[in-house]
Amino acid sequence: MEKRKRRKLDMTPPQHKILGESSxxxxxxxxxxxxxxxxDMVEKDIPLTVERVSLNAGCSKSFIYKNQEIRDxxxxxxxxxxxxxxxxxxxxxxxxxxxxxxxxxMTLRLxxxxxxxxxx
Numbered sequence: 664m665e666k667r668k669r670r671k672l673d674m675t676p677p678q679h680k681i682l683g684e685s686s687x688x689x690x691x692x693x694x695x696x697x698x699x700x701x702x703d704m705v706e707k708d709i710p711l712t713v714e715r716v717s718l719n720a721g722c723s724k725s726f727i728y729k730n731q732e733i734r735d736x737x738x739x740x741x742x743x744x745x746x747x748x749x750x751x752x753x754x755x756x757x758x759x760x761x762x763x764x765x766x767x768x769m770t771l772r773l774x775x776x777x778x779x780x781x782x783x
Contacts, residue, residue: 698736705740
């Protein structure tokens with residue numbers, strides 16, 4: 664019996680080759696889109712936080728943290744970057760102040776009750 668030599672064939676399906684090519688193009692498109700979103704946020708004077716940029720750009724927070732080009736772009740923007748810091752909006756600050764006043768009110772009520780009971 665004679666053995667036949669087998670040729671090595673490229674068995675990679677064509678759709679896998681296309682997916683491999685597009686995986687290198689996808690981050691470039693996302694970087695360009697994220698930069699456009701950052702420019703828009705700077706124009707509208709919206710604070711640049713990772714959370715807000717990721718929501719507006721449709722990317723993950725880790726993409727922003729890991730991508731040096733995006734981080735440099737945020738640092739070089741006209742606005743002071745607030746990466747990793749939470750900035751409060753007016754509504755959040757108002758809610759925080761309400762909570763503080765409620766706590767202060769509760770402590771004053773407890774003090775007034777305790778002073779009334781000691782007088783009796």
